[in-house]
Amino acid sequence: MDDAVTVRHLVVDRGHRRVLPGLSCAVPAGAVTGLLGPSGSGKTTLLRALVGVQRVRSGEVTVLGEPAGSPGLRRRVGYVTQAPSVYPDLTVRENARHFAALYGRGARAADDAVATVGLADAAGQLVADLSGGQRGRASLACALVGEPELLVLDEPTVGLDPVLRVELWDRFHALAAAGTTLLVSSHVMDEAGRCDRLLLLREGRLLADLTPGELRTDAGTADLEEAFLSLVRRGEGVSA
Numbered sequence: 001m002d003d004a005v006t007v008r009h010l011v012v013d014r015g016h017r018r019v020l021p022g023l024s025c026a027v028p029a030g031a032v033t034g035l036l037g038p039s040g041s042g043k044t045t046l047l048r049a050l051v052g053v054q055r056v057r058s059g060e061v062t063v064l065g066e067p068a069g070s071p072g073l074r075r076r077v078g079y080v081t082q083a084p085s086v087y088p089d090l091t092v093r094e095n096a097r098h099f100a101a102l103y104g105r106g107a108r109a110a111d112d113a114v115a116t117v118g119l120a121d122a123a124g125q126l127v128a129d130l131s132g133g134q135r136g137r138a139s140l141a142c143a144l145v146g147e148p149e150l151l152v153l154d155e156p157t158v159g160l161d162p163v164l165r166v167e168l169w170d171r172f173h174a175l176a177a178a179g180t181t182l183l184v185s186s187h188v189m190d191e192a193g194r195c196d197r198l199l200l201l202r203e204g205r206l207l208a209d210l211t212p213g214e215l216r217t218d219a220g221t222a223d224l225e226e227a228f229l230s231l232v233r234r235g236e237g238v239s240a
């Protein structure tokens with residue numbers, strides 16, 4: 001499988017801290033890759049570098065064959081941040097139609113995206129009146145509407161109930177089956193099991209790049225949370 005993203009020796013400083021000290025990794029095309037790691041491990045920083053909004057000190061990030069942040073990638077890459085990026089004074093439908101228009105797509109595509117994230121019943125509501133989880137999904141709809149080749153999602157299931165979570169993950173896999181590459185960050189290890197591949201980060205370093213099955217086998221436990229912790233402990237043992 002080709003890689004949609006390759007990262008080589010990426011060094012990023014934020015404030016006075018070296019957050020990514022020389023990270024190398026790859027994201028396979030047409031699959032759902034989970035970017036997992038504890039809070040502060042550098043997940044958002046890596047995602048920001050992929051979409052070209054992070055100042056980097058050195059290294060190379062190639063996205064869909066072009067340097068990250070190239071103007072040509074703007075329409076090919078969708079990014080949903082942890083903070084929903086939608087207009088509070090517009091309805092869900094109006095937001096989706098606005099972004100659809102920016103991508104040269106019609107009202108039908110906008111309405112489909114709203115339905116996909118389970119917000120059809122709330123389409124006429126102002127975003128300002130939505131719950132946090134609903135607002136996040138409205139933001140996701142606005143990214144989906146452009147049908148990007150690479151979808152970068154920063155903790156998209158935070159605040160969602162289990163039913164919606166499962167539905168969204170099914171949707172992610174349907175998109176991947178249709179050829180979209182998804183990179184989804186999470187610190188919820190039970191979501192790791194839903195990914196085709198996992199990149200496990202710790203303190204800005206790649207702890208492992210493997211499938212959920214490999215992680216379980218490697219750690220000798222079916223519990224992914226436990227498996228991740230065992231990997232962390234092993235890493236600490238090696239560096240000690």
Ligand SMILES: Nc1ncnc2c1ncn2[C@@H]1O[C@H](COP(=O)(O)OP(=O)(O)OP(=O)(O)O)[C@@H](O)[C@H]1O
Nearest residue numbers: 014015016019038039040041042043044045046187
């Ligand atoms: N603007 C900033 N200035 C200085 N340091 C920052 C800034 N933004 C993030 N950091 C630091 O960079 C490190 C990595 O942050 P990042 O947001 O990439 O982690 P994360 O793995 O996405 O965490 P979370 O799961 O909590 O979102 C953290 O130590 C954080 O405190």
